[in-house]
Amino acid sequence: MVAAKKTKKTHESINNRLALVMKSGKYTLGYKTVLKSLRTSKGKLIIIANNCPPLRKSEIEYYAMLAKVGVHHYNGNNVDLGTACGKYYRVCCLSIIDPGDSDIIKTLPAEQ
Amino acid sequence: MVKFLKPNKAVIVLQGRYAGRKAVIIRAFDDGTRDRPYGHCLVAGIKKYPSKVVKRDSAKKTAKKSRVKAFVKMVNYQHVMPTRYTLDVDLKDAVTAESLQSKDKKVAALKETKKRLEERFKTGKNRWFFTKLRF
Numbered sequence: 001m002v003a004a005k006k007t008k009k010t011h012e013s014i015n016n017r018l019a020l021v022m023k024s025g026k027y028t029l030g031y032k033t034v035l036k037s038l039r040t041s042k043g044k045l046i047i048i049a050n051n052c053p054p055l056r057k058s059e060i061e062y063y064a065m066l067a068k069v070g071v072h073h074y075n076g077n078n079v080d081l082g083t084a085c086g087k088y089y090r091v092c093c094l095s096i097i098d099p100g101d102s103d104i105i106k107t108l109p110a111e112q
Numbered sequence: 113m114v115k116f117l118k119p120n121k122a123v124i125v126l127q128g129r130y131a132g133r134k135a136v137i138i139r140a141f142d143d144g145t146r147d148r149p150y151g152h153c154l155v156a157g158i159k160k161y162p163s164k165v166v167k168r169d170s171a172k173k174t175a176k177k178s179r180v181k182a183f184v185k186m187v188n189y190q191h192v193m194p195t196r197y198t199l200d201v202d203l204k205d206a207v208t209a210e211s212l213q214s215k216d217k218k219v220a221a222l223k224e225t226k227k228r229l230e231e232r233f234k235t236g237k238n239r240w241f242f243t244k245l246r247f
Contacts (some may be wrong), residue, residue: 040115041114043117063194066194067113067115068116
């Protein structure tokens with residue numbers, strides 16, 4: 001099974017990398033802006049929460065396939081993803097436009 | 113990080129009178145214009161799909177069933193679903209941004225589009241584009 005058991009260590013490191021992106025990089029949160037960033041080819045990595053509705057998830061994945069952008073399925077629901085972003089609201093999907101100091105774009109697609 | 117809303121891309125119109133119809137991007141305006149300050153594109157699509165042609169149809173019936181009614185429209189990117197298909201039909205000279213300004217220019221553009229789409233349909237290529245999307 002590929003990536004069925006996400007170890008705690010890699011999960012924490014994703015959270016750390018996300019926090020660094022929030023601090024130093026550019027990102028957008030939310031479905032509408034994620035699609036916008038994909039259409040204008042600004043998004044570099046898409047992260048989707050695990051309780052995202054399946055139709056919306058496949059739509060984002062299809063756009064990302066057309067734009068040749070990586071999609072990461074976050075191991076947590078939208079509440080957890082919002083917390084990982086340091087926000088007090090739920091975040092179902094987010095798009096990283098400029099990773100800043102973080103290496104999330106290099107390490108994350110390499111894991112999958 | 114690849115731009116995919118380019119000319120010749122097959123898309124599905126999601127909103128408006130032509131919702132559910134397949135169309136092809138003729139010209140993309142990524143940064144918008146002064147009248148439309150958002151990303152939009154000029155699309156030409158199929159208003160009425162050609163019907164299914166059966167072997168026992170006469171030549172007259174086949175001709176009637178293979179007719180395509182076209183539409184030309186400026187659509188917002190948000191109201192369009194891109195697909196992985198492309199349609200390689202050259203409509204750049206027939207349909208321009210100014211074809212939508214006046215009625216007679218639009219009629220001429222639609223006539224030309226209809227002709228080109230029909231001849232593409234008759235060759236049997238791009239079959240996906242000429243089948244109705246069931247939903």
